[in-house]
Amino acid sequence: MTKYFKLNIKESDFPPEHMKNPNNNEEILSYEELVCYGKEVFAGSKESLDSKIQEYVLPKDNGLVNLSKIQADWFPSVYEYDIFISHSHNDKNLAKALAYYLYHEYEISSFVDSLIWGNVFKLQQIIDDEYCSEKDEKGSIISYSYEKRNFTTSHLHLMLNTALMQSMQAAKCFFFINTPDSINFKNIKGEWTYSPWIYSELSMSKSMLELEKNYTTKPLNECLGCYTKIPLIQKVQTTHLTSITKKDLDDCCDGKKGSPALNALKCFSPKKRKKPLWEDSLF
Numbered sequence: 001m002t003k004y005f006k007l008n009i010k011e012s013d014f015p016p017e018h019m020k021n022p023n024n025n026e027e028i029l030s031y032e033e034l035v036c037y038g039k040e041v042f043a044g045s046k047e048s049l050d051s052k053i054q055e056y057v058l059p060k061d062n063g064l065v066n067l068s069k070i071q072a073d074w075f076p077s078v079y080e081y082d083i084f085i086s087h088s089h090n091d092k093n094l095a096k097a098l099a100y101y102l103y104h105e106y107e108i109s110s111f112v113d114s115l116i117w118g119n120v121f122k123l124q125q126i127i128d129d130e131y132c133s134e135k136d137e138k139g140s141i142i143s144y145s146y147e148k149r150n151f152t153t154s155h156l157h158l159m160l161n162t163a164l165m166q167s168m169q170a171a172k173c174f175f176f177i178n179t180p181d182s183i184n185f186k187n188i189k190g191e192w193t194y195s196p197w198i199y200s201e202l203s204m205s206k207s208m209l210e211l212e213k214n215y216t217t218k219p220l221n222e223c224l225g226c227y228t229k230i231p232l233i234q235k236v237q238t239t240h241l242t243s244i245t246k247k248d249l250d251d252c253c254d255g256k257k258g259s260p261a262l263n264a265l266k267c268f269s270p271k272k273r274k275k276p277l278w279e280d281s282l283f
Contacts, residue, residue, distance in 0.1 A: 003265065004205050006244070008245050018030050029100075039115060067155060074120075078170065081171055084111045085112050088195060092114055107258040113164065113167075132149045164200070176241055206240045242268065
């Protein structure tokens with residue numbers, strides 16, 4: 001069964017500079033190094049899509065744009081990752097650092113969409129420039145059709161959402177990076193977010209967990225969280241997620257690598273807080 005976590009983590013949880021562990025002399029990478037290596041390792045197989053752009057926007061065969069081909073190339077199905085990392089777009093470096101830390105320390109692989117897939121907004125621009133724009137005599141874009149852009153946006157965002165759901169189902173654990181950039185309104189009742197992608201991922205994770213309680217299904221997990229500060233917010237639920245910190249993660253996986261570390265993580269349960277004696281006193 002998949003384990004679903006709400007990970008409370010921040011940049012300061014990682015070392016500020018490269019150092020050696022005094023206990024075993026192994027290297028401890030700095031936050032900046034983790035971000036850099038995370039991008040290199042997990043984006044190494046990400047193919048440059050620039051050469052395929054003309055195939056998408058100027059089809060030569062029957063004049064139609066093959067959206068199935070776009071999804072297969074831009075958002076390919078992935079099944080080899082252990083953990084799906086859901087995060088805000090503003091926390092992308094934190095997600096990269098976490099992904100490489102898990103890989104380096106515990107041989108656990110992570111899916112971070114921005115490292116594996118093409119950028120949906122770049123693809124949106126390519127499609128819209130060709131099919132939704134009005135151009136002047138020199139070919140410069142002067143405006144876009146509101147109705148046409150609604151249509152292309154619906155197609156592309158549903159494609160991405162479908163690909164995210166498939167990746168979540170394939171993963172063995174789900175990590176939601178809980179920061180002020182992902183849950184934005186902790187000063188009002190409940191938890192709220194600007195990001196429609198975070199809303200979608202958390203909703204899918206909750207539905208998948210409920211299904212797994214009653215049926216034998218594949219595990220789940222992660223997402224893109226780019227938003228602008230347009231005053232549209234959505235209420236999200238994280239009560240189905242198990243809260244965990246980086247210290248909890250290290251204590252749980254200490255001395256383990258690969259599958260043993262992942263299994264230990266899936267068996268994690270938070271320690272119950274001991275009540276102070278005065279709480280049991282009668283007044």
